[in-house]
Amino acid sequence: MTLSPSQFTLHHAKEKDQKDVLSRFREEFYLKSDSIYMDGNSLGLLSKRAEHTLLQSLNDWKELGIDGWTEGKYPWFSLSEQLGEMMAPLVGAHHEEVIVTGSTTVNLHQLISTFYKPKTTRKKILADELTFPSDIYALQSQLRTHGYDPEVDLIRVKSRDGRFLHEDDVIEAMTDEVALIVLPTVLYRSGQILDMKRLTEEAHKRGILIGFDACHSIGAIPHSFTEWGVDFAYWCNYKHLNGGPGAVGGLYVNKKHFGTAPGLAGWFGSKKEKQFDMEHSLTQSETAGAYQIGTPHVLSLVPLLGALEMFAEAGIENIRTKSLSMTRYLMNGMEAELKEYGFTIGSPINDKQRGAHVSLEHKEAARICKALKEHGVIPDFRAPNIIRLAPVALYTSYEDVWKVVQLLKKIMSEKLYEKFSNEREVVA
Structure with a gap:
C-alpha cells in the first residue's frame, strides 16, 4: 500500500x-538514546543476554581454568554442537547438520575443498557477478590450487541491470562443464532473495552440487535447506544474529553427505570421544562437526548463546x-x-x-x-x-x-x- x-x-x-x-x-x-541504528545487516547490536553469556564464560575461565572445557555453565568442548542445535531451526535443518565454527571464508574454503571434485569434462565452478568479493577470492584460490585458471573455469552469471539476478540466467549457465555451484541466498547490495529451492532442483537435475552463502539471510528470513536438498551452506553470525564483531561463523552440510572426508582436516573434526586419543589417523565426526578444523574461539562463540535464545522466543x-x-x-x-x-x-x-x-x-x-x-x-x-x-x-x-x-x-x-x-x- x-x-x-x-x-x-x-x-x-x-x-x-x-x-x-x-x-x-x-x-x-x-540502544543509544541519541541515535538510530540502521546497520544491523553489517553488524548487529549487543544484547543484554549476549553480554550475560559472555561474562558467564569469562567467569568460568576465571574460576575453572582448563576445566572450563568440560565444566561450568557452558562447557566449551561441546559448545559448537550446542550452538549448531540452537541455530538449526533458522536454516531449516536437522541439528546434526549445523555446526558453529570458523569464519565465512574459512568455511567456504573447507566446503569447496570437500565438495569440489573436478573432472576433465566437468571442472568449472559457477557463481555470479554480484556476490560478495570474498567468496570470489576463495573460489579463485581453490581453482588455482587445483591447477585451473579462474579466468576460464570460474563462471560468473551476469546481472541484466547491475542490481538483480534472474534465476533463468543462472539455470542456463548450469552446463555439463560445471562441477559445483556457489550462490548467495540474498544479494548483499540489493537485498534480492534468490529462489534457492528452484536453483537446487535444477542443479541436481544436472548432477551438480550446490551451496549457498547465507550471510545476509540467516536470522532475517526462514530457510528450508534440508527440505530443499541444498548440499551445503555457510554464513557469518554477526549481522542479523547479533553475535558480535568477529563472531564465529556457521556451516551446514546435508546429512546425505555425512562421511565425506573433509577437504581441510583438523582435530576438532574428530568424533568427540576420540578427539583426545591423539591418534595420527582421524576418526571424523558423523555429523557436520566433521568439517570443523581447529579449536573454536570460545569468547567469540558464547555471545551467540544469549542471542539465539531470543530468536527461539521470537x-x-x-x-x-x-x-x-x-x-x-x-x-x-x-x-x-x-x-x-x-x-x-x-x-x-x-x-x-x-x-x-x-x-x-x-x-x-x-x-x-x-x-x-x-x-x-x-x-x-x-x-x-x-x-x-x-x-x-x-x-x-x-x-x-x-x-x-x-x-x-x-x-x-x-x-x-x-x-x-x-x-x-x-x-x-
Missing part, C-alpha cells in the same frame, strides 16, 4: 509500534513478518516524502524477493550517509551509489523508520550533505 505524506505520520508509526508483537525485545538491546516467522512490514513501510515513506530528491529504490518491491534491508540509490550516496551519521542515524554505504538501511525486527521501531525518512528529507531539502566529500570512509 502506497502512503501519502498525510498518512505517513508519527502518529501512524506509533500506532504500528503499539501493535508490534516483537516490541518487547527492543528492551533487550543496548520465532523466525514473526521476525520475517515484521522485517517485511518495516522495509515496506520504509519504501512507502520514501515514496511519500522523497520523490523529488532523486532517490531510486534498488531493492525488490515484491515481498517474496526482498531480504531484510532496503538499498537506496543516489549519486550523492556517500555524502548523504555522512550527513545521516552526523545527525545520529547509522546507515551503510556501498560504492558507488548505495545507501543500505536495515530496520531490524528485534530492536528497530516504526517510529525509528519514520524519523529516518524525515531526516533524509531534511538533509536533501536543506542540502546538508554538501559539506561532505562524496567518498567512502575506510570502513564503509
Whole structure:
C-alpha cells in the first residue's frame, strides 16, 4: 500500500509500534538514546543476554581454568554442537547438520575443498557477478590450487541491470562443464532473495552440487535447506544474529553427505570421544562437526548463546513478518516524502524477493550517509551509489523508520550533505 505524506505520520508509526508483537525485545538491546541504528545487516547490536553469556564464560575461565572445557555453565568442548542445535531451526535443518565454527571464508574454503571434485569434462565452478568479493577470492584460490585458471573455469552469471539476478540466467549457465555451484541466498547490495529451492532442483537435475552463502539471510528470513536438498551452506553470525564483531561463523552440510572426508582436516573434526586419543589417523565426526578444523574461539562463540535464545522466543516467522512490514513501510515513506530528491529504490518491491534491508540509490550516496551519521542515524554505504538501511525486527521501531525518512528529507531539502566529500570512509 502506497502512503501519502498525510498518512505517513508519527502518529501512524506509533500506532504500528503499539501493535508490534516483537516490541518487547527492543528492551533487550543496548540502544543509544541519541541515535538510530540502521546497520544491523553489517553488524548487529549487543544484547543484554549476549553480554550475560559472555561474562558467564569469562567467569568460568576465571574460576575453572582448563576445566572450563568440560565444566561450568557452558562447557566449551561441546559448545559448537550446542550452538549448531540452537541455530538449526533458522536454516531449516536437522541439528546434526549445523555446526558453529570458523569464519565465512574459512568455511567456504573447507566446503569447496570437500565438495569440489573436478573432472576433465566437468571442472568449472559457477557463481555470479554480484556476490560478495570474498567468496570470489576463495573460489579463485581453490581453482588455482587445483591447477585451473579462474579466468576460464570460474563462471560468473551476469546481472541484466547491475542490481538483480534472474534465476533463468543462472539455470542456463548450469552446463555439463560445471562441477559445483556457489550462490548467495540474498544479494548483499540489493537485498534480492534468490529462489534457492528452484536453483537446487535444477542443479541436481544436472548432477551438480550446490551451496549457498547465507550471510545476509540467516536470522532475517526462514530457510528450508534440508527440505530443499541444498548440499551445503555457510554464513557469518554477526549481522542479523547479533553475535558480535568477529563472531564465529556457521556451516551446514546435508546429512546425505555425512562421511565425506573433509577437504581441510583438523582435530576438532574428530568424533568427540576420540578427539583426545591423539591418534595420527582421524576418526571424523558423523555429523557436520566433521568439517570443523581447529579449536573454536570460545569468547567469540558464547555471545551467540544469549542471542539465539531470543530468536527461539521470537520465532523466525514473526521476525520475517515484521522485517517485511518495516522495509515496506520504509519504501512507502520514501515514496511519500522523497520523490523529488532523486532517490531510486534498488531493492525488490515484491515481498517474496526482498531480504531484510532496503538499498537506496543516489549519486550523492556517500555524502548523504555522512550527513545521516552526523545527525545520529547509522546507515551503510556501498560504492558507488548505495545507501543500505536495515530496520531490524528485534530492536528497530516504526517510529525509528519514520524519523529516518524525515531526516533524509531534511538533509536533501536543506542540502546538508554538501559539506561532505562524496567518498567512502575506510570502513564503509
